[in-house]
Amino acid sequence: MNLEKVIFGFFIILACSLNFGFFIGDIDRPELHHPIELFFAIVVNLIALVLKFGDRTHIGATHLATSLVACLQLIAAALAWTWVVYVEKTALDAGSTATIVSLAGGALLANLISVILLIGETLRQSR
């Protein structure tokens, strides 16, 4: 067992599951999407991104690309949230919640691809 592989897999799957946890729930109901979950999704996604730095293989490059997409989408969601709450100083309504959650949904897709790549790599290794 390789500790590096454990840490790598852990962060990729955690990034995906946190993202999923934030995304799940009716898209237009703010009370179903908690900011702390979004915050941790961003943090873990950033860590996953940094872990993928420096791998020059093709699959490594694809991994890095998925993480970049996920981070960008999640940070965009956080910025949208900040804009509505702090700049426009309004409570979250159905429309803005839908914007934030759909951005997080995009990130979830990228994270899912990342997990699929991880599984594919693992299956190829075991053969």
Add this chain to the structure above:
Amino acid sequence: MGDVLFLVLRRLRAPLITLIAVYSIAVVGLVAVPGETPEGQPWRMGFFHAFYVMSYTATTIGFGEIPYPFTDAQRLWVTFSIYLSVIGWAYAIGSVFALSQDATFRAAASRAVFLRRVAGLREPYCVICGYGRSGRAIAHALDAQGARTVVVDLDPARVAGIAVEDFDASPLVLVADARHPEVLRDAGIARPECRAVLALTADDEANQSVAIGTRVLDPATIVIARVTDPAVKSNLQDFGGVAVIDPFESFAHNVGADLAAPEALQLEEWLTGVPGGERPETVRLPKGPWVLAGYGRFGRAVAEALTAAGQPWRAFDPYLAPSASLPQQVRTCASAEEGLRECEVAGAVGLVAGTDDDTMNLGLVTMARRVNPSIAVVVRQHKAYNRVLIEAARARLTFVQSDLMTHEVLQALTTPLLNRFLELARRDGAALARQALQRLDASFGRQVPFVWTFECDPSQPGIRQALYGTADPLRLADLLIDPRDPSATLNAVPLLLARPGPMPSAGPMRAPGDPEPASPSWRRHLRMTSRQGRAERLLGAAAAAPADEVALPDPQTALRPGDFIMFAGSEGVESLQRRFLLDPSPIEFVRTGAEPPRSWLFRRFARARRSPSGG
């Protein structure tokens, strides 16, 4: 650049993750710790404010407590966060500095800079592999001619001097092993601007790898390799397309030529001297028995040349073990004194002091002169710093490898046609050389002429008009008429006419409006000559390989498109002759003696006046 970026990202993974962790812990803590509004209402900080506060606190900017004054619990957490984040930043910045000092990183970074600079070269350049004495001399000589160079050498100490040496345009330097093909590719040998690769390392095997690698990666580039090992030499000659220079053999060839065919050597020295300077004196080595001190690669090459010139010789070498394979003229002896005596230096006409040791060579000269004061001496200089010492011997001929290499390489690069001409003169024996000497003597007397190549390039408007515009063929003699005064001739001697392979079916008679036929070989000439500038002319015509060569061509020869003519002439003649290339009128002018009408309207007038009955 990709290499450097990936290296940085890989090395900075740990510090970056540390920073992310530190920030997230501090932000989450700030959100979780209870605060209150000025009215005393319980209040929790949002993620946005928490991140803002941490951003300015961690970078020690400190804007104070926003949006409301902190509670003591919040202050407790911020104190903890400050120390945590300072440690995180110190670790991250320390890692960046450590990385910038790292040898691997610096090598990758300087390689990236080198690649970018090579990619930015927009002028012709030569790649020099091996920056030893010869490499340095050639780099300086090419720089003086206005050509850029790229230097590849394994030893950083050897190329360190380039930064302080006096160059017009400093060479680009890569410290790497030129035997690796990717190093050659990085040095830019496959780019169209790269005109020649010079393999000048001390190691024959390395030179062979460089030469073969270059031929494979880019067959259009000229390759010149310095090789002394016979096996490697025959390898490269079999491989083809590589100009091999063996400094020992070249020198021995000169010695042999001086004895056997003095006219050819005289011609060679005259034409390869410094243009505009005094014609070099010929050496005139005496004929008779010779003594060779040192029978290594150098001695062997000279011995072969002496045998070929029909001169008897004896040799001795103190470092050689006696063996049956040595020729009977070679003695192995304990001391130089004994060797000179055994080779009967008292009865010899010449001595070749060709050992590896400069002091030893000087000693040999002194000893031989004591026995035989009138002996002619040829000395080999091994180390550059012994120049003064060797000059003190006042030898008839001195062999300095780096000087000889520079001479040979420049000759091969700048006037490749001159080499072919001299080759013809050597093969032909004395007749051609004597004829050429007479013509040169009549034109230039005691001066060294300038040598240049004129190309009959149909893509140049002047040449196109002269070739296709009129019924008269363009003759070689037309190029020798002074464009300023048609009654005078230019002081130049056509030495060689080189004609590329069979011409396309279209003959020289073509209607003026027709586009010139485009064959692949013409395209190449077109590409080479459409560039301007001194360096281009220096390295431009080197790549063409003619199929047919005529030495000392007849002035009445009709020229064809694609012909190269090598002229020797006085200073300034070349630029006068170049007027024929660009502007159609000089050729008309020199042929008819009258300035032709240039514009369409005046051409119509002229035609109407010439044939009044035709309209």
